[in-house]
Amino acid sequence: MNQLIINANSREKRFALLKNGEVEKIYIEQPGQQSLVGNIYLGIVEKVIPGMNAAFINFGEELSGFLQKDKLASYVKSDDEDKANRSISSYVHQGEKLLVQVEKDAAVTKGARLTGVIELQGENLVYMPQGKYIAVTKKAESPEIRNKWREFASQVKTPEEGLIFRTESLNQTEEAIMRELEHQRVQYAQLKKTMSGMKKPGIVHRRDYFFEQAVAVLLSFTNGEVITDCLDFKKRMEHYIKEGIEIEFYNGKDDIFSFYKIEQEIERLLKRVVWLEKGAYMVIDQGEHLR
16 A cells, blocks of 8 residues: 655655555655755846846845846747847846746856746646747647647637646646636736735745655555645645545654654665665765766
8 A cells, every 4th residue: 555654844844655564765855955946036137148148137045046038038928030139138127127937056156047937837737927838748648639738728828828738637627727727827926916015036936846746746646545744734735635545644742754664764774784685785885976
């Protein structure tokens, strides 16, 4: 039986996938080590560099972010057939406020790579309010299925919007897709409202990677149970519970990982010598990488 054990009531969040009582996967998210990729910020253009067709954006982090011309929403929305040859100055100016999203984390002295084409992740759709783009997962079995969803998207989206149909969307009804799309439109409107009330660059929306990873594991279940020690997390997960899967709240005295003997498994795996099946073992030593 599949079990997803989620420890989400502390700053360090963890979950473990158990199959027939054996630990198959452990995911740990430590505070302060989360990626910024996917986060959405209010940014202010610090400097426009026509020679690089790029701009530096103050988005509230230690280092300014880097935004290329073709990642500007104003560039993507433009119908100018000669826009590829135009300077970035035609699409953005110093001091301008922008809604930006992190595409790649900062590295040492190099700032994060940003995009102004916002993507909101959903269970079935990736919604781009200013994407002007339609795509269907390559896992669609036939051109007929891809064409069906492309035609549907053309009918329901505005000229500026972009939609990407994820693999999970292939088994959904048009009504379910529309409900999700409307929810994402409301979510984007809320982001814009939050942005309008901000005076300084900073975070507008923080992507929850831990939750996304847990949901991805849950969606692979055909049966089993989810057990978590956080009521708020349980409520969020309930939306993804399918027939044949149960979800429970754990409120025992012991730590949930200790109760299900996952803590002991982590300790075993962190030892220098890890014993494997049939008497084999693996030795893990710390080393130095070469540049």
